[in-house]
Amino acid sequence: MGAEEGSNPPPPQAAPVARPQPITPAEFISWKQRKDAEEAARKAEAARKREADIASGAVQMNGRELFKHEPWVFDNDIY
Numbered sequence: 001m002g003a004e005e006g007s008n009p010p011p012p013q014a015a016p017v018a019r020p021q022p023i024t025p026a027e028f029i030s031w032k033q034r035k036d037a038e039e040a041a042r043k044a045e046a047a048r049k050r051e052a053d054i055a056s057g058a059v060q061m062n063g064r065e066l067f068k069h070e071p072w073v074f075d076n077d078i079y
Contacts, residue, residue: 053059
């Protein structure tokens with residue numbers, strides 16, 4: 001039993017990736033702003049496409065979209 005334990009070598013460790021220079025706070029902020037802008041653009045495009053699909057009748061509205069759309073409210077009604 002003791003021989004079996006010693007015969008199994010430990011799994012290879014991943015070599016740490018050495019960065020030539022750590023990033024500065026300004027570089028991080030720039031990267032974060034760029035990443036957030038890309039995500040916002042991607043979400044806006046998806047929302048625009050969903051609205052177009054709903055308008056064309058390709059996709060049905062879900063409950064939240066129907067509630068936000070408020071088709072039962074008419075602006076020209078006077079009580």
